[in-house]
Structure formats: structure tokens, C-alpha cells
Amino acid sequence: MHGTFLSLPATLAILLLSTLTIAYRPLQFVKHTGQSGRADQAFSMVNYFNETTQQSDLYIRMWMFRYKSSNKGWASLGLGPQMKGALMFIIYGDPNSEDKSMTLTVRTVDGHHPPRPMDEMKDFYSGYVPEVDVMTTHFEDYTGDWYSEQLQAKPSHLGIADFIVRGYDKWAAPELAVKNDTTNQAMIWSSNFRQDFEGDFSVERAIDMHQFGLGFGFLWVDLLNARSDVGFFGDINELNDHTGISETAEPKAPTEEELKKGDEIIAAQSGGGSTSEVESGSGEGDSKEAVPEEPVDKEADESTPAPTAASPDSDTSAPGADDGSNVEQPVKSVKQWNIRSMMWHLHGFLMTMPFLIGYPLAIYLLRSPRTSAAGTAFNYHWTVNSLSSISVSIGALIGFTNSRSISITHQYVGILIVCALAVQVVLGWRHHVIFISTGGRKTWMSTVHVILGRVVLPVGIINVVSGLMLRHYGWPAISLCVALAVVEAIVLTLVVGQARKRRPGALQKGPSAPTADEAEEYFQLAGDDDDDEFSDDDDHDEETGRMNAKERAKKEAEREEQRKKLAKLDRI
Template sequence: MARLPSFLGALLLSVSFFTQPLLGASTTTTTEATTDKKVQYCQTGLTSGAADFCVSLSSLPNVTTSSHDTFFHLTVTRWNANGWTAIGTGQTMAGALMFVVYGDPVNGTEKEPVVSVRTVEGHRQPQLIEDFAAVAGKGFDVQVLASSWKEAGTVPASGGKGRKEKRHDDHDEHAIIPAAGTKTYIADVLLACYSCSLWSSGPGSWRTSISAKDSSQPFLWAWNDRQDFSGNFTRDAHIKMHRHHGSETGGYGFFWADMTRSVLSPSTDYVGKPTTSDLLKILSIAPGDSAKMLGTSEEPMSASGWLGKLTSNPLPKTHAFFMTVAFLILFPLGVLLIRSGGNAFQKHWLVQALASVFTLAGAGVGLYMTGRRVPSTFHQWLGLAITLALVVQVILGWRHHMDFLRIRRRTWISYGHIWLGRGAVLAGWVNVILGLLLSGHSRIDVWGIGIFVGIEAVVVCWWVWRAAQRKAIAGGNGQDGKGQMEDGEGESYGLMARNGGGSGGADGEYFRLSMSEDDLSSSEDEEEGKRRTGGLGSGR
């Protein structure tokens, strides 16, 4: 059998796909230019169509509950009433304590920005938390201490031009970058999360953790810049999904904070119980590019943080693993094996059966992640179609096999099995790339997998063409009546006992599959010739 080096490369690339954060260049930018007992993280992308917000936070020991109160100062720059911005604890949406900010700064400047505190147990729309003590236990509470809109000036002349963009996950187009001179506003919000470290100790074990003792505390953020609330700015308003491109367009992202440097001391940082004015002063947003990250980083800041990153969000990673192995390794390998000679048929169906199991497992994980929701992205719909097509393709393959045992030639079922399989593999390649886009991987990841798929497609097509050429040459050299190659031109045939008997007679009749189920025409031509010359005999 010929060597298949491309699949070793596929395996290595698949492994690097899941370990890329460890191998790639770090984007860590932890600044220690201040002695303030707070940590700060900012995104400044208003004029480039990306998220624009800052969050600073500090903690205070809570003697009553033996935990810590955590205070968040969040500012969000806006220029219209569309969309929302959210900060959450942990690395997964499921189980995160989320603070979602939205509202109308243009026509509602006399009103406060809406602050909706939410969470969700699975991978679905976050729900408003009505009773904090019931969710996280006695002593846990979240309160909005201050919330207001402030005018922030206008978009500079060097800023956006009001252009439009189209993304693969969007169904509409409209301006996402404000034009130069557009008025901008800031939602200024101060939150108190009392006994915040109790969040993870509430009923159940599905919540993410937050600790003032963690030197690499993970947080997530997300935003949507195009949802039209139609004036319905209630705390439990339906919120639409954020953008899917995390790393490229700022639809969502992560940061890690050294919480140990943010713990306040009553004796030195304030007198008595901290007031709202005290907290706003302590948590004031430091200006300038050098202060975008104070005690924070866009990569984990400790070994435990890296371990947490690699083990977090296991369901999407499990889904990606099953589908990547199935469509980048196993299915293409099965196509090559049916044309490899020797026991080609056995090799083919064993590998394809394993690939089908991986696909069904990956689809099962994907369906579990969506919960009871109807698929909402092209990636999900295409994945569902591929899974159903593969179920049909397996049935057609089994039916083809049973028919071939009896008539020793292809039927429409055979062609259906062949072409449905080809289409499913091609669609699977496309969907793997869509999955990368959906999960927010970088352009390097997407282009790397895309180039690999292109090379793999060329190799598979060349292998099929080469097998067809060899078969044509072998047919020109002639075959005996039993269908064996006379020239031994490396053409391998799989022999399978029909009834499990001996080597001859009715109970030991054998059938032949050529090196490819595409290349059975030799057997068909042979049978057709016998029919025309009456060679089949009346006793047949």
C-alpha cells in the first residue's frame, strides 16, 4: 500500500489546532505602571467597528461571610441605541455571572443605562437573575450603585466613514462604523457584587468561579452592535447573539486579572465603609494606551491559568475534535483505502464506520450544546444536513454490498452511495472551516486549515485519477473469466465469502470488489459480454 504522508500532517495540524494557544505568540500586555489597588482592562475599537469598553475592579474582604466583595466600574462607549456589551466571570458563558449593559444614549440621556445581571446553565441565551440569594446562597447579592450616560465628544476626522461590512454569520447589512463627527456617549456603571466568591458555591456545580486570591482570574466579554431593541430596554429583554468572529472583529474575547493586587485595605484606602464616591475614585478608569491593561493580560498569567484555559469549555473542543478527525483524517483515508489494493473493501468500511461514529458523536455534542433551540447559523444547518446525509449514505452502502453479492454489478444505489459520500466529505471540509470562523479562531488558523484541506483535496483527486488510470491499463491487458488480473499490476482485490463456506460451490461462492467501488466496470463489462454471447447458460 502506498504511503500517505498527508494524513500524518493532518494529525499534527489537528493536534496543533487544539494546542495553538501554547505554541503561538503571546499577546500578554500586563502593565505595572500604577500602585492603585485595582485591575483594569480596555478595548478601544469604536472607530474600527469593534468593541469599545473599559472595566476596572477591586475587592474588599467581607468578614461576615468570610469571602470578598468585588466592585466593578464599567464604561461603554456608544453612538447609537443598537446592541449591548457584557462582562462575565470565567472562560465559558455557561455558569458565568454576566453584567449586560444596553440602552439608548441618543434619545434616552435622561435615563440610566440598563444593567442586566444574568447567567445560564447551558449554551443558550443568558437569563435574568431575579433572586440572587436563591441562586448563589445567603449573603450573595449584586447591586447597581451608579449608572448614567455621559457625552463623550465626537468621532475624530481620522475615524470611521460609516462604511458597511458583511460577515458570514450576518443576515443583514448596515453601518457599523460611525462617521467622523458622530456624537458619542459613555455608559458609566458602578456595580457591587457582595460576597462575590460565593457565586461558585451555590446550588449545583455549573457556575464559574471568582476569587480575590486568584492571580490569574479569567473573565470573558462579548458585544453585539446591531440588535435593535425597538425601545424595549427592560432588564429581561431578549438579547441576540454576539458576533461569531471573536479574535478578528471583537465579537467576544477573554482576559485574565491578577486579583491579588486589587484587594483594598480599610485602614489605608478609605475611612469607614467605602462610599460610592470612594469607589468611583479608586476605580476611576486610567487613560492612555499604556493603561489599557493594568494587572491584566489577554493570556493566562500563571500555570494554573493555562491549565484552566486548556480544560475550559470542553464541549466545543470535544465537538471540534470529533469533526476534525472525521473529516480531515478518517473520511479521506477511507477514500484512499478503497483504492489501495489488498483487503481494500474491509479497510474501507472499517475506517468509514469509525469516521461515521466520530461524526455522530460530534453531532450529538453539537446538538447538546444548542439545547432545544432551532439551529441559527449556516454552520449548524450544514452540520445537520451532513449528518443526515451520512446516515443515508451508510444505508446505501450496506444495500449496495448486499446487491453486489447477488448480481455482481453496480446499481443506482451504488452510484448514490458514491456521490453522496463525495458530497458529504466536501461539505464536511467546508463546515470545519465555518466552525473555525464561528469559534473565533484567528486568520492564521483558518488559512492554515484551508490550505491543508486544499492540499488534501488535490491528493485525494490525484489518487482517484491514478487508480482509474491503472484500472484502464489493466482492462487493456485483459482479465481471465474469474476476474483476476493477468499482469499482476499491483491491483488488489478483496475476496469475501458469500455464505461462509469453502472455496467453491454454491456454499463457498466468492464475490470480487475491485480496488474501487468506482471501478467495477470490468465486472459489468464481463457480465454484459456473457449475456450477449449466451455465455451465462440456462442453468444459471
């Protein structure tokens, strides 16, 4: 009896401890679908309670499969039951880049719209934002066993992102709070395998809508049984389906087999006697990873590189195997803004202003009856054109410097436009010099200058609109630009048509050529200030506008001097 009495408290204590201890089971999501809304992505999660910070940290490993070395598309995971208020993690990049780097961006959204970086959503949500420590984001050659029957191919690359979401359960933007002790935490996922990022893989890059069909879905995740006493990144077996996750309802309770595997993994993690260096197990094998259990000094980390930093080029025998990417501290934190994005907006501004305002205004000033009558038409024309061309040159330089590669139609067309504008400048100046020095004789340069201008302007406007679309400006801004271009086209057509009717000789399609005086009046470099020399009495005289012999001689001498200067320029 005494022995039995002593064993009862021990038995109760064991039962009590067993009820307080949560058995860990691996948690993973794997999605392979066909061409319609194709999603080739996976992730694993480990729910770790950080005793030092007294908050829950979520260790997430995301995978993205790429076929034929494609650099198109993105994959995402969101903490929350719907897009509105979800804490989203989106990955994309180019597996063909030299460093095989991949972008991870953290975003949210206030509705069913394209998600944007956190700094842009402060009007929608200003509460606690979990810190995201990125351990590694890179591509590596795929060496696993998955084979896509739909594509009749194996993946060529695997995009890997390991990151820690510290205090994830404090995220309060979604209508249903994110919890660390629930067996059915609502989450969402989505993908788009067609988007061409045009070489811009920055963290603030706008993304296209997810694919329809099988390109998005809902999840219910058992975070309670994904809790571990050590922090590590769970391995992923892409040949299996989901574990601890359901796409239709609350996940089923852990099976004995899952709990046994979880015990083996935790035992492996704890076997080294340190939680800063842990081992993640999988069904196919184990891999070691050094990950931080506690927050680290960011400044110290920046000055002291981790001795086992990630090596994307490491050879692996299977996805998730030891790839040499062991790290001891976070190598970086996600940045939501950089100067590169600002430079793209500046590039667009410097290109939009000339083609929508500068060049059309220059044409109007050249053909306007008011400037023509005042003798300042050409002076205004070349001045506005010069300023516009300077703006285009600076914008083109920014675009070229900001581009990681020249690979899209917008870039090729932009280069052709810049070259055409350089030719336009030369043609316009030579046409002017020869026209004046020869007393109004037109050359082939005149015709080419006019035709090339009529081609470059509309093509430039179209390229401006395509640039706005590439940067995902809203349709109101794009529609405004298109409407302005249409109005300008109508106005310039009317103005040029009226100018032809007023223009003498060769400046219209008439039989007679313009006189030297007429040509010089129209194409002079400065305004005619001599008109102010007439007296007020002459304004009422019937001979108003006529010059006396002395004034005519003076005027002719000035014209001759200008012809000599232009002749010198012509020889140059």
C-alpha cells in the first residue's frame, strides 16, 4: 500500500506534465499544380517561444520551384484569413543572376488590391509590425526527385528563403487575430508564374495579380502542435503533400507516426546541447543549420561576418540537405524602400514631361501665328526642344544606370528614341543653317527632320505610357496621359494645317519659293526688336510698317552679318 501510495503522486505528476507538454509534429505545405494557375511552391513552419523576449517566433522556410531557368513569377504566403490585413511574404528573383540572389518582400494590403510594402500601408495599419530576420534567400540547382507530369520536366532551380518572424502573434491587422496556440490558424497562399519582372527584382516592385484557377488558396494551420522548445527551420519533403495543414477545414490531430518523427527531430535538435546550432530532420535525411535563438546585436553582426555564411553555389544531394548555408546570426533584415525606386520615378518624370509637354509645345510655338508674326517662332522652338532633349538625356542615363539588363521592348524602344532625337538635333540645326545661308533653299534634311519628328513624338508617347504600366501606375494617371496626348494631337494638327495656309512658297505646297527676307523672318534666332523704333505717330500713319531707305539698308546689313555667321557655322 505504501508503495502504491507513493506512486500515485508520481503518476499524477507525469500526467500533469504530459498535459502541459505539447508534442511536436512537423508542419509543411507542398503545392504542385498544372499549367492553369500553376503553383510550384512549398513551406515549413516551426512555432518557437522565445523565453528571452517572451514572444513567439515563427521559423519559416519557403521554397519556389523554377523550370527551364525561368526568371518569371512569384510565390507568396500570408498570415491571415484573407488578403485584407494579411502579413504577406512574397519571393521572386532570377536564378540566372551571378549571385543567384532571390528577393523576399514583406507586405500587406487594405483589400483585394496588389499588396504593397509595409511603409506604404501606414494609413491602413499603424500597429505592431513583427521584425523579420532573413537568414538566406537564394536559388540553387534542383537535385531532388520531383518530376512534373504536366510539364514533362524536373525543376531546374529551387528558390529558398529562410526567415524568422519575431512576435508574429502580435500582428493585429487581420479581422481574425493571429494566434500561437491554435490548431486552425487561417492563412492564405497565392502565386503567379507568368509575370515578367523586366529585370527589376527590388523589394518594392509591383506584382501582377495571382493566377486564377489553382493560383491561390486558403489554409488552416495547426500552430499549436508545431511548437518546439528549440528554434530551427523545418525541412521540406516535396514528394509528400501537407502535414499539419488542411486546405478545406481544421487539420486532423497528429498521428503516432507524425509525433514519432517530431520526437526524433526534437531529440536531434537538443542532442547538441545548444539551441544556437540545431539540426532539422526530414523523411529523407537530416541537415544542420545554425540559427539564432535570441535577438542579436545588429551592429556587431554587420561588422563581424558569420563564419558559415550562405553559399548558394553549394552542391547538394537533395533539396534541404546540407548546402553550406549555415549562419549564426541574421544576415539582413527586409528593407521596404531604397533609392533605386525613387530613381525609377525620376526617370519616368524626366521622360514624361518632354513628350507630353515639351516637344508638343515646341511644335506649337513654331507654327503658332502669334510667334510667327513676332518673328520669335524658331527661337522659342529650339529653346524648348533643347530643354526637352536635355531632360530626355538625363532620364535615359538614369534608366540605363538603374537597369540590371537591357532585355525588354520598352528599353529597346527607348534607346532608339534617344538615338533618333540625337539625329533630330543635328538635322534641325543643319537645316536652319543651310536654309538661311542659301536664302530659303530647302534640302533633304528639312524633309527628314519633319518626318522623323512626326514618328518620334507618338512613339515616345507610347513608350511613356508603357513605362507607366511597367511601374504599375494607376489607370487614372495612365488615362490622363493618353487623353492629354490625344488632345495635343488634335490641336497640333489644326495649328500645323493653319500654318500651311499662311506660309508662303516652299513653306506651303504652293508654286512659288519664299524670298530670302521671308525665310529669314521666319527662321531667325532672335526676335525683331527694330519694330520698336517706329514713332507713335507712325502707328496711325497709312505707311505704317514700311522702312525708309536708311532703315532698310541698316536692316539688310544686319541680315548680311547674320548670313556670314551662319556661313561660318556651315563650314564648321
